[in-house]
Amino acid sequence: MRELAQFIIDNVGGKDNIYSVSHCATRLRFKLKDNSIANKDKLKANEKVVSVLESGGQLQVVIGSNVASVHAEVEKLLNGGKASNESIEKEEKTKFNFFTFVSGIFAPILPAFAGAGVLRGLTLLAIQFGLLNPDSGTAQILEVAAMSVFYFLPIMLAYTTARYLKVNPIIAMVIGAALINPKIAEMMGDIGNGARSEFFGIPVVLMGYPSTVLPIVTSIFVYSYLERFLKKVIPEGGQLVFLPLISFIIMIPLTLITIGPATVFISNAIAGFINGLIEKNALLAGAFVGGGWNGLVSVGLHWAVNPIMIQNIAGQGYDYIVPFTFATNFAMMGSAIGVFLRSKNKKFKRYALTTALTIAFSGITEPAIYGVAIPLKKPFISALIGGAVGGAYIGFSHVKSFAFTYGGLTTLPSFSGGESGNMINALIGLGICVVVSAVLTYILGFDESVEKI
Structure with missing residues (x-):
């Protein structure tokens, strides 16, 4: 990690070009004095870097699920992460960016949300199947463990x-x-x-x-x-x-x-306004959010919606938007599977399968988005369509999530609870996302001459 961290620092212009660095679930986010100095092509050429993009005045280096370890090494190399007073004063004068701010304050808490969300889902699932008495001390202590992060x-x-x-x-x-x-x-x-x-x-x-x-x-x-x-x-x-x-x-x-x-x-x-729109025309909302969420993720704008989902879970105990984000994740997984099935290039097949498994077990889509879907183009379009079709079904079925989590196989218990059929409809909708995206990717094909995937 130390070698990768040093490589990234050198190619964003060195220590003197960095105001600050933070990270979210998959990206290093640099505030630089001059973004034009950064050698984006060299960064992208590194096999351990998924992608590089500019958004909200930041240079974002997409690493993947081990971004926290890389960030720690970057901070150690940057004098323990301590900026000079001059750098801090200059940074404070830079233009405030809402999306950067939201991602910066929520990213450190996301692991706690993910763990608590799965725990709450498993607790509700155990109660539904009669394995746990909701009035027992065990159930109440598990509820405390799962909901303290929200309280x-x-x-x-x-x-x-x-x-x-x-x-x-x-x-x-x-x-x-x-x-x-x-x-x-x-x-x-x-x-x-x-x-x-x-x-x-x-x-x-x-x-x-x-x-x-x-x-x-x-x-x-x-x-x-x-x-x-x-x-x-x-x-x-x-x-x-x-x-x-x-x-x-x-x-x-x-x-x-x-x-x-x-x-x-x-x-x-x-x-109330957003929830009202969803309840008024849930099918259209599901198609729009399920289909468009990957587009928001690709430019980092999804952070603007996360506080609303968190507020819904914390305030009323469930949310309608979280299931749509599951839809878009499973659609991207389907596209990666489609690439794996169609590609004849062993490197493409291996990387596509790896990104599909990353989504399945961690709910993180950036490696698939930047490493597979966007470079190959058509798989990204297939994921948008698959997410829209599956999201429409999920919206039409009024599927609710009872926890704020990343969308993957390990977090499916977040659909436990509420009306009967909630979990079944969620699984059907997510299955539609995977199948539609995978089939479209396989049928439409893609250009395997892309240099890096």
Whole structure:
């Protein structure tokens, strides 16, 4: 990994050309001083690099499922991952990009979502088959294990947002913890959301913030400006005490009085609008999302929708969009299988099978998208069509997911629970995705003269 990390650093322009580097599930995301210096062709020629692309002002080097290990080595080589003050100041002046921000704060939490999602699905599956009594201590402890990641989401997002914005993560976590302090629920009493209190005579509308996303992310975004201001006006010797003191006095009441209620309303409105569209014409929504999601993934725009799915799972216990993302993953798997069956090139066949298995067992599609589908073109089109057909069936059947997970064979238990037939319809829809994409890929064929796959 150290050799690959050094190779990547050298070919993005060296240490001096790097403001910062982060990663998501499969990609290293570089903020560079000058993107034109990067040697994209040489990066792409490396067998351990799946693809290279520019999106949202970033240079993204697609590595695959071992990206975290490569990222760790890159940070070690970049002086322990510590940028100079000059680099940080220059980076702060660069244009803010919403998609980069969202991916940066959610990527570190995704493994926890995946593990918790599978655990919750398996628990629901055991309950459905009568293997587990839902009122037993075992079932309740498993529920705690699976749902804690959602309940304490404000604290985790406070940490990742603070890390991304380069402010004190511990102070940020305290702000997140304040939102889910049991005292808030006690103050709400039997009234619940909408109960009223006051802070020095200022009216406060109390809300429940466990499992919420937008309130804490917005709060820490505001806090990042406050911290930078306080560091400029408070002498260094007094920052240990007065920076957190002033931050707590300002940010926690401000969040409870204004930021929290406003963002909860916005979150509920957005989620309600999207869920309403899906329920109104689920077949069309399934075809559109199931067919188009791979396109969003290919340019990194899928991160904009992830918070909505997480909010739905956390708030109402299920989501309609997650099944559509499963559809698009299984469609891409089908295209990779089609390439494996049709290709006469041993290298193509081996790589296509590897990417299909990667989707099946980890739900990660980027190696198949950048390494197989896009270079060969027609398999990508086949995946879009397969995802649309299977997604339409899933939407028409109103399939729900009861966990936020990557779409693969290992995460199928996330369809356990709810109405009878939910799991069966999910399996039928996903089977359609695989078969349609594989058959279309095989029939349409592809040009095997592509140099790198």
